Amino acid sequence: xxxxxxxxxxxxxxxxxxxxxxxxxxxxxxxxxxxxxxxxxxxxxxxxxxxxxxxxxxxxxxxxxxxxxxxxxxxxxxxxxxxxxxxxxxxxxxxxxxxxxxxxxxxxxxxxxx
Amino acid sequence: xxxxxxxxxxxxxxxxxxxxxxxxxxxxxxxxxxxxxxxxxxxxxxxxxxxxxxxxxxxxxxxxxxxxxxxxxxxxxxxxxxxxxxxxxxxxxxxxxxxxxxxxxxxxxxxxxx
Numbered sequence: 001x002x003x004x005x006x007x008x009x010x011x012x013x014x015x016x017x018x019x020x021x022x023x024x025x026x027x028x029x030x031x032x033x034x035x036x037x038x039x040x041x042x043x044x045x046x047x048x049x050x051x052x053x054x055x056x057x058x059x060x061x062x063x064x065x066x067x068x069x070x071x072x073x074x075x076x077x078x079x080x081x082x083x084x085x086x087x088x089x090x091x092x093x094x095x096x097x098x099x100x101x102x103x104x105x106x107x108x109x110x111x112x113x114x
Numbered sequence: 115x116x117x118x119x120x121x122x123x124x125x126x127x128x129x130x131x132x133x134x135x136x137x138x139x140x141x142x143x144x145x146x147x148x149x150x151x152x153x154x155x156x157x158x159x160x161x162x163x164x165x166x167x168x169x170x171x172x173x174x175x176x177x178x179x180x181x182x183x184x185x186x187x188x189x190x191x192x193x194x195x196x197x198x199x200x201x202x203x204x205x206x207x208x209x210x211x212x213x214x215x216x217x218x219x220x221x222x223x224x225x226x227x228x
Contacts, residue, residue: 004156006156031214033215033216035216035218041220042218042219042220042221043157043202043204043216043218044218045215045216045217048214048215056215058215091156091157093157095214098208098214099144099208099214100144100145100162100164100206101162101214102147102159102162103147103159103214103216104159105149105156105157105158105159106156107154107155107156108155108156
């Protein structure tokens with residue numbers, strides 16, 4: 001069964017450094033999402049992406065965050081200048097359509113900011 | 115606003131027993147979805163129920179939705195040790211504008227003892 005893959009599984013970065021989290025969504029999916037889960041807390045929506053542009057973003061997704069689909073298969077989340085509070089699990093998800101469809105999640109990238 | 119609050123927070127049962135988890139939410143929804151998360155892994159989609167549906171089945175899973183009470187329940191029948199995981203409900207309210215985004219609860223941690 002096709003699945004969403006994320007790399008790396010664990011990223012350790014110094015505060016203030018840039019980090020790029022990578023995702024390969026399921027190939028025929030058109031809608032892409034990033035969520036994050038701080039340890040012990042809820043999974044939170046960050047951003048949705050369709051037709052090469054952001055559809056919606058949350059308050060968390062400030063100017064330090066950006067997303068890109070550089071080559072038609074990868075979907076990346078960049079954090080320009082990481083803060084301690086960015087430490088979390090980051091999940092990428094994709095869905096075949098934007099309405100009433102399940103979202104398929106990757107296994108996540110654990111981001112640790114030192 | 116908070117959505118998708120599950121209860122109980124933790125549930126421990128014996129193999130073969132049924133497990134029932136509940137979810138309450140606050141705003142109107144288009145659909146409600148249940149996901150499972152094994153420790154350290156991503157979210158696995160279980161079932162989606164639309165706002166005009168009252169009950170849905172998938173294998174050993176039964177989901178009900180009561181939009182008048184803004185609540186849903188997930189029943190796992192004849193539980194197995196492999197069902198041990200955290201279970202999350204997530205609501206989707208795309209009619210409020212914007213793209214589909216899921217709003218997750220904190221989850222119920224289910225332990226099935228062999």
